[in-house]
Amino acid sequence: MRYLLLILAFAALAGCMKPSDLADGADHYLRDAGFLDHGQTRRASNWRLQADSFVYIAQGPFVPRGHPYARPNVVAEEAFKGFIEYFPRVRRADAPQGLDLALQTARSLGADYLLYTRFARGEDNIGTWEELEDRESLGDVGRDRSVVQVMLIETSTFYLVDTATIHNRGGFLTFYDAQPDDLLGPPLEEYARSLLGLKR
Known part of the structure; x- marks a missing residue:
């Protein structure tokens, strides 16, 4: 009887939603509950860019607090x-740059916008047996965290179009052998989507 009720409940849900919607919903709740990696972006404005905008990306020469061994340009x-x-029109600096140099480079390349980033904070907790043996502290076992700050500047006017702070945390199911650097990609891609007004 229990299995029949489960099958009927699943059939009722499947009739209301597509399987892809169910998967997206489950993914959202697993991230929100902390089982999977999760990123939260706080934007200062809802500015939108045209898809053909030329964006130059640079990172400031700042060593993230709590994570001094991060790659300098990650x-x-x-x-x-x-x-x-x-x-389609995007370029990246090969090494960290100060803001003035990044703006100068972006203008010389003819970029419409400078995306200037900073790795503000990282928390690299123990995620493998080897790290546990090295540090010998159970209090440091757990999920990694990171904070990234972003400024979007119009190069022709030096107008600060948008600022954002991205808070990332690892998941309980994904923290094994992970680094704070591994958390950066998906939220930054989501930020790119938001600049075009695209939904997930």
Whole structure:
């Protein structure tokens, strides 16, 4: 009888929603509950860009608090991977740059906008047996976290079009052998989508 009720409940849900909607809903709730990686972006404005905008991406030379061993240009690299799918005209700095140099480079390349990023904070907790043996502290076992700050600047006027702060946290099911750097890609891609007004 119990199985019959489960089958009827599933059939009723399937009649109301597509399987892809059910999967998206489950994914959302698993992320929100902390089982999967989760990113939350707080934007200062709802500015939209045209799809043909030329975006230059750079990262400031800032060592993230709590994660001094992060790759120096990792946020710019991950942002580039996320933006290239949605903006066909995008370039990235090869190394960290100060804001003045990044603006100068963006203008010299003819970019419409500078996406200037900063890896503000990282928390690299223990995620493997080897790390546990090295640190010998059970209090550091758990999910990684990171905070990224973003400024979008119009290069012709130096107008600050948008700012955003992205808070990322790892999931209970995905923290094994993970780094704070691994959390950066999906939220930055979602930010690129939001600049075009695209929904998930």
